[in-house]
Amino acid sequence: MKPNKKSLPDQNGFFGDYGGKFVPETLMFALEQLEQTYNKLKDNNDFKKQFYKDLSEFVGRPSPLYFAQRLTKHYGTGSIWLKREDLNHTGAHKINNTIGQILLAKHMGKKRIIAETGAGQHGVATATVAARLGLECHIYMGAEDVQRQSLNVYRIKLLGAQVHSVDSGSATLKDALNEALRDWVTNVDNTYYIIGSVTGPHPYPMIVRDFNSVVGEELISQSQDLFNGMPDAIVACVGGGSNAMGIFYPFINMTETRLIGVEAGGEGVETGEHAAPLNDGSPGVLHGALSYLMQDDSGQVKSTKSVSAGLDYPGVGPEHSWLKDTGRAEYVAVSDGDALKAFHQVSEFEGIIPALETAHAFAYLDELMKDFNSDSNIVVNVSGRGDKDINTVAEIDGIKF
Numbered sequence: 001m002k003p004n005k006k007s008l009p010d011q012n013g014f015f016g017d018y019g020g021k022f023v024p025e026t027l028m029f030a031l032e033q034l035e036q037t038y039n040k041l042k043d044n045n046d047f048k049k050q051f052y053k054d055l056s057e058f059v060g061r062p063s064p065l066y067f068a069q070r071l072t073k074h075y076g077t078g079s080i081w082l083k084r085e086d087l088n089h090t091g092a093h094k095i096n097n098t099i100g101q102i103l104l105a106k107h108m109g110k111k112r113i114i115a116e117t118g119a120g121q122h123g124v125a126t127a128t129v130a131a132r133l134g135l136e137c138h139i140y141m142g143a144e145d146v147q148r149q150s151l152n153v154y155r156i157k158l159l160g161a162q163v164h165s166v167d168s169g170s171a172t173l174k175d176a177l178n179e180a181l182r183d184w185v186t187n188v189d190n191t192y193y194i195i196g197s198v199t200g201p202h203p204y205p206m207i208v209r210d211f212n213s214v215v216g217e218e219l220i221s222q223s224q225d226l227f228n229g230m231p232d233a234i235v236a237c238v239g240g241g242s243n244a245m246g247i248f249y250p251f252i253n254m255t256e257t258r259l260i261g262v263e264a265g266g267e268g269v270e271t272g273e274h275a276a277p278l279n280d281g282s283p284g285v286l287h288g289a290l291s292y293l294m295q296d297d298s299g300q301v302k303s304t305k306s307v308s309a310g311l312d313y314p315g316v317g318p319e320h321s322w323l324k325d326t327g328r329a330e331y332v333a334v335s336d337g338d339a340l341k342a343f344h345q346v347s348e349f350e351g352i353i354p355a356l357e358t359a360h361a362f363a364y365l366d367e368l369m370k371d372f373n374s375d376s377n378i379v380v381n382v383s384g385r386g387d388k389d390i391n392t393v394a395e396i397d398g399i400k401f
């Protein structure tokens, strides 16, 4: 939330060539209204005070920066630190953004809240903040994800929100997003759409990034306190890219810190069966923004594959596309198999069961730690906890309850 004169996006919502507002005319007014509200409130002291108060009292921030002793010993080349977003109320980084956006909705007088969700974490985080303010809440979720994330579906219902299962397309996150956008076009007057990642049309990628930047801001002061310097590298998984953007953003001008985003390699990037648009995609328009995208020669969106519902998305936030092209951040991919191995390893070594999404970031340490020596400090953004994934992993491991 720190004003930064040189920061992107530009006035039209572009990060270099990427971003923008590719939406039906009926939504332009709503996006402009949102942008005006946000620009007015983001530097308002009362608004900021409320945001940080809620993050502290309701979410439990700041999240610890925790030294991973046994993982560090395992690699033997540098200290590994964990930014514990898994300890937030509702179990992931997503709540940082929903806390901020529900405050915007309240200021705009909107009584009805909608959201899309993949793994269900954003649905839970949205239903949570809507319950807190007594607002009607509708969550769109692909039928495939409704099945593999049944625990989160029930959590959303317990919180008083309605879950709409989406059968179209691949019945995953992109289809849920389509339906949420359709709802918004129809009900734009009374409805606020809380997008869950740094995706969608301007101003969403900027807003979601700014609200999640609290993670990177905390990391700066915690790094100073705990190892008297800045991290040599920060590793985060990338679906739409909000947990990565939130921890990267305050470091963008600190070029001595490597920023590494890890996409879902699925069956392997070379097989085409993955969800890694920055590694194996090309620029195109999806859900209102121009960004790297998995598409075929005629521009049709390709199907994706990942063991992790939260990463199973063919697009990515436009700011990541810009960070890739400028070389400021590096983007790699790890396979389902390697992510599952890391899921087990981190659970056994650290007593922390990570989300399957987060397990992708951990898996890349096998490669990354070779680049460092014992004086180095590497930070993994632990975007969420793995309770929601236990059924999925148990099934893969052949365990029946």
Ligand SMILES: *Cc1c(COP(=O)(O)O)cnc(C)c1O
Pocket (backbone or CB within 6 Å): 092, 093, 094, 119, 121, 122, 196, 197, 198, 237, 238, 239, 240, 241, 242, 243, 244, 310, 311, 355, 357, 358, 383, 384, 385
């Ligand atoms: C949703 C989710 C992700 C992926 O979303 P980003 O916007 O890329 O951060 C990653 N980790 C967890 C735990 C999630 O719930």
